[in-house]
Amino acid sequence: MSKRDDLIDAAKTLLWEQGFEAMSPKKIMRLSGAGQGSLYHHFEGKQDLALAALAEVATEMRAVVDDVFSEDKAPMDRLSDYLLGSRQELNGCRLGRLSNEKTVYETNICTIIGDYFNYVSQHLHTTINDAKAAGDLPHHLDADAFSRSLQAVIQGGYILARGTRDAAFMNKAQEGAWAMVEALSRGH
Amino acid sequence: MSKRDDLIDAAKTLLWEQGFEAMSPKKIMRLSGAGQGSLYHHFEGKQDLALAALAEVATEMRAVVDDVFSEDKAPMDRLSDYLLGSRQELNGCRLGRLSNEKTVYETNICTIIGDYFNYVSQHLHTTINDAKAAGDLPHHLDADAFSRSLQAVIQGGYILARGTRDAAFMNKAQEGAWAMVEALSRGH
DNA sequence: GTCTATACGATGATAGAC
DNA sequence: GTCTATCATCGTATAGAC
Numbered sequence: 001m002s003k004r005d006d007l008i009d010a011a012k013t014l015l016w017e018q019g020f021e022a023m024s025p026k027k028i029m030r031l032s033g034a035g036q037g038s039l040y041h042h043f044e045g046k047q048d049l050a051l052a053a054l055a056e057v058a059t060e061m062r063a064v065v066d067d068v069f070s071e072d073k074a075p076m077d078r079l080s081d082y083l084l085g086s087r088q089e090l091n092g093c094r095l096g097r098l099s100n101e102k103t104v105y106e107t108n109i110c111t112i113i114g115d116y117f118n119y120v121s122q123h124l125h126t127t128i129n130d131a132k133a134a135g136d137l138p139h140h141l142d143a144d145a146f147s148r149s150l151q152a153v154i155q156g157g158y159i160l161a162r163g164t165r166d167a168a169f170m171n172k173a174q175e176g177a178w179a180m181v182e183a184l185s186r187g188h
Numbered sequence: 189m190s191k192r193d194d195l196i197d198a199a200k201t202l203l204w205e206q207g208f209e210a211m212s213p214k215k216i217m218r219l220s221g222a223g224q225g226s227l228y229h230h231f232e233g234k235q236d237l238a239l240a241a242l243a244e245v246a247t248e249m250r251a252v253v254d255d256v257f258s259e260d261k262a263p264m265d266r267l268s269d270y271l272l273g274s275r276q277e278l279n280g281c282r283l284g285r286l287s288n289e290k291t292v293y294e295t296n297i298c299t300i301i302g303d304y305f306n307y308v309s310q311h312l313h314t315t316i317n318d319a320k321a322a323g324d325l326p327h328h329l330d331a332d333a334f335s336r337s338l339q340a341v342i343q344g345g346y347i348l349a350r351g352t353r354d355a356a357f358m359n360k361a362q363e364g365a366w367a368m369v370e371a372l373s374r375g376h
Numbered sequence: 377g378t379c380t381a382t383a384c385g386a387t388g389a390t391a392g393a394c
Numbered sequence: 395g396t397c398t399a400t401c402a403t404c405g406t407a408t409a410g411a412c
Binding site: 017018019021022092093095096097098099100101102103105110113114116117118138141142144145146147148149150151152153154155156157159160162163164165166169170172173174175176177179180183184187188 | 205206207209210280281283284285286287288289290291293298301302304305306326329330332333334335336337338339340341342343344345347348350351352353354357358360361362363364365367368371372375376
């Protein structure tokens, strides 16, 4: 594996564990085992490296959600898999957790996050419509709003877990969301 | 107003707009008009100042939610006011937005955030039980999980809005959550 | 491609005059 | 209480040898 890959791997880890601002070139070098020369040979700077690392992260995460929302599964199973799936609560979402950082918000790093959010939302949207068609959810449901709500529960669950330093609150949020979906399904 | 108050006001603003790590003593000085001497006279350092500033922020925010959840209002009105209330979507929650920062998570600043989250959740919990008692929500509802879910929708809505740089997604998440609550209310 | 040496401003804090 | 030096260290990047 090349130094370039080592650098990207280190950046992926540090971005998840510490965020963008806290990820200094020095830390990247220590974790990757590469020297500063390699960093600035392969990338224009820290931001460019972060961009490359997060592009890979986004690709990995898309693959995961593609699996969660596989159309082989019944719509309601897709929803429960999405809502109840196990997550690293205290680390936060690998992309979403960066959205509050000033530099991230102001640069094209933010585009990677936004694109990923829209990608997941599209999956949710499709799944909700499939569930309607299958008679599992009421037709009057606004798929647009509903999909963003479910997505927000997950992103917010991470925030609750970290703010309280207690992973259980993410799980509570997940359970509550799934209970609401089930109630909608039964109640119509 | 004393320099101490000026410093705290500046910190409150910067913490909201930029976060903790991005709030440098230099920026604090410029915004507050105080010199470095004043900063280190009144506070032990940047972290101590942040702690004092965020304690004030938490007090202000508690007052706001106390109002939203006033027991003078019908339970369902409290819930709609909480869920649909107008927010500064692109700035994020003044406390929640800090939870992903490494230093915040590792220090007692995090306690302020967790305490606030629990405070809001307690209000939600009470309101949900009041709604049950009034016959507005089904008795089988898990108030614990439900309250954390609704709270997560708001916190997650901020993340969606910032990640996409589009305030509308917070509003979608809010609408979807309220629609679910209404459906639960009608459907039981 | 990779490394070490060097540069330079910013960060976070201290010392001491007023 | 407030201000202006001053300081050590870090963050970020460049230069140039190997």
